[in-house]
Amino acid sequence: MTTSDSIPQYALGSTDAEHERLIWQAERFAPLTERLFREAGIGPGQRVLDIGSGVGDVALLAARLVGSSGEVVGIERDARSIARAQARVTDAGLHNVSFVQCDLSQIPDSKSFDAAVGRFILMWLPDPVSVLRSVSRLVRPGGVLAFQEPYWAPLLSLLAPLPLWSAAASLIYKTFQLSGADPDLGPALYQAFQEAGLPGPAMRLEMPMGKGPGFAQWFYDILCTLRPQILKFNLPIGPLGDLDTLVERLQVEGRFSDSVVCFPPPVGAWARKHAD
Ligand SMILES: C[S@@+](CC[C@H](N)C(=O)[O-])C[C@H]1O[C@@H](n2cnc3c(N)ncnc32)[C@H](O)[C@@H]1O
Structure with a gap:
């Protein structure tokens, strides 16, 4: 099912389990996002627009940075996600x-923003440049645009010596691609910013790595979320074996290897809109 002919269905959906996964993931990525936002100059008193706000984690992080004198507005098309985000804000x-x-x-016009931000959102859009361009019109001259989008190539390369990790990663990567997402958008943000009429952004790549249990958990959780899409595209999930034991088997494979494993690394990119 698609919401229109041109907008593909959002592959991660909006189940309660996906909301929990997003919150769990957000806790792991929060330090990376906060470093980017601070470097970009997001701080007290600012008015921030968060696009693709999901269940509100980036908006909550931005709210902490702008303080009580600032304001954050999240844009999200899914009503269930907004309800969850709003409840968390109230809590x-x-x-x-x-x-x-x-x-x-279709973001409505409003008073201008000091910054527009987003994490893991442009990768899902059929035309990220046009969204960047329209969002930048809502930012005041001299204001900031700061985004984090994934770059799967180094992850696929790091995991290549580990057959089970590699099979899981390739399946997720392929499912993203067939769902219309771009899992390697990160490095392309430089050109996307320029095509949107913005200066070339400052960029960084951060790749959380190690051998802790959280890495296997992330792969398992996203595979559960993507399972309906994997089946829809007839992708081979069988080679991963019983999903109920996947976390354990990934951990064993990682433990007995010289290699470390990782989360998908986000590329952070930020630029200041030209002053008029
Ligand atoms: C991967 S989640 C990221 C959520 C949040 N930024 C975070 O990092 O936790 C992407 C969110 O963008 C929303 N989304 C995707 N395409 C959208 C669109 N075209 N308009 C509005 N929201 C969209 C989805 O519903 C989903 O909640």
């Missing part, structure tokens, strides 16, 4: 974070 006792339900191609 956190925040009054300066709100969400607008709409597609990113």
Whole structure:
């Protein structure tokens, strides 16, 4: 099912399990996102737009940086995700974070923002440049655009010597691609910013690595989320064996290898919009 002929179905969906996965993932990526936002100059008193806000983790992080004198507006088209995000904002006792339900191609005009941000969102869009361009119009001259998008190539290379990890990673990568997502958008952000009329951004790649149990858990969780898509595309999930024991088998393979494993590394890119 598609919402329109041109907009592919969002592959990760919006189940309760996916919401929990996003929150779990956000805890691991928060330090990377915070470093990027601080480097980009996001701070107290600013008004920040968060696109593709999901269940609100980036908006909550930005709210901490801008403080009570600032404001954060999240854009998200999925009503269930917004309900969860709004409940988390209420639980956190925040009054300066709100969400607008709409597609990113139809963000309503509003008072200008000091910054527009997003994490793991442009990779899902059929035309990330046009969204960057329209979002940048909502940012004041001299304001900031800061995004984090994945770069799977180094992950695939690092995991190549580990057959089970490599099979899991390749299956996820292929499913993303067939779902219309670009799992290697990260490094292409430089050109995307320029095509959107922005200066070439400052960029960094950060790759969390190690041997801890969290890495296997991330792969298992995303495979569970993607399972309906994997089946829809007739991709071979059988070679991974019983998913119920996948985390354990990944950990064993990692433990007895010289290599480390990793999360998909995000590329952070930020630029300041030309002053008029
Ligand atoms: C991978 S989640 C990322 C959520 C959040 N940025 C984070 O890092 O935790 C992407 C979110 O973007 C939303 N999304 C995808 N395409 C969208 C579109 N065209 N318009 C609005 N929201 C969209 C999805 O519903 C989903 O909640």
